[in-house]
Amino acid sequence: xxxxxxxxxxxxxxxxxxxxxxxxxxxxxxxxxxxxxxxxxxxxxxxxxxxxxxxxxxxxxxxxxxxxxxxxxxxxxxxxxxxxxxxxxxxxxxxxxxxxxxxxxxxxxxxxxx
Amino acid sequence: xxxxxxxxxxxxxxxxxxxxxxxxxxxxxxxxxxxxxxxxxxxxxxxxxxxxxxxxxxxxxxxxxxxxxxxxxxxxxxxxxxxxxxxxxxxxxxxxxxxxxxxxxxxxxxxxxxx
Numbered sequence: 001x002x003x004x005x006x007x008x009x010x011x012x013x014x015x016x017x018x019x020x021x022x023x024x025x026x027x028x029x030x031x032x033x034x035x036x037x038x039x040x041x042x043x044x045x046x047x048x049x050x051x052x053x054x055x056x057x058x059x060x061x062x063x064x065x066x067x068x069x070x071x072x073x074x075x076x077x078x079x080x081x082x083x084x085x086x087x088x089x090x091x092x093x094x095x096x097x098x099x100x101x102x103x104x105x106x107x108x109x110x111x112x113x114x
Numbered sequence: 115x116x117x118x119x120x121x122x123x124x125x126x127x128x129x130x131x132x133x134x135x136x137x138x139x140x141x142x143x144x145x146x147x148x149x150x151x152x153x154x155x156x157x158x159x160x161x162x163x164x165x166x167x168x169x170x171x172x173x174x175x176x177x178x179x180x181x182x183x184x185x186x187x188x189x190x191x192x193x194x195x196x197x198x199x200x201x202x203x204x205x206x207x208x209x210x211x212x213x214x215x216x217x218x219x220x221x222x223x224x225x226x227x228x229x
Binding site for chain 2: 034036042043044045046049090092099100101102103104105106107
């Protein structure tokens with residue numbers, strides 16, 4: 001069965017620190033990969049996605065993620081976080097098929113201290 | 115993209131009752147889904163809402179407990195039946211324009227508390 005694992009459950013950083021959130025998945029076939037963000041009091045929003053092509057994808061608000069197929073990983077990065085990045089971040093995987101089913105990781109709560 | 119709204123945004127219900135959650139998309143979409151996010155946990159897919167046919171349920175979810183309707187390409191409902199406190203969760207609707215592996219856009223969720 002497919003699964004998604006996010007390594008960090010709760011991360012606390014100071015402003016301007018660099019961020020890397022780990023995400024690994026288990027599935028042997030072709031996948032699409034997503035990072036979603038949920039800001040306090042808001043609904044889930046797409047941060048970035050990878051379908052094919054350049055494994056380094058850039059999303060909104062200065063976030064990027066790198067797909068490393070050999071490691072089954074899709075880690076999220078940002079060189080310098082801001083207080084407004086405080087949110088919960090979810091990695092999700094979708095096996096390329098017609099079902100559209102998304103498998104989510106457990107989520108990582110990021111707290112950025114001003 | 116798609117803009118999704120849900121009603122109600124939250125509700126407090128008594129044990130044994132049922133609640134129907136509505137999901138409205140601002141444009142026609144091919145796929146609609148219902149997820150559950152239990153307190154402190156991640157999102158779990160309940161079912162895929164199929165237009166014009168019965169929903170496709172994931173393991174652990176059954177139609178009698180979570181009946182779903184999808185009468186057209188922009189609207190779906192999820193009913194949580196015979197509720198118990200264990201059903202207290204956030205229920206989210208999502209939609210994607212295309213079949214297969216297209217990006218899913220999410221509604222704001224319905225926060226359900228069962229007493």
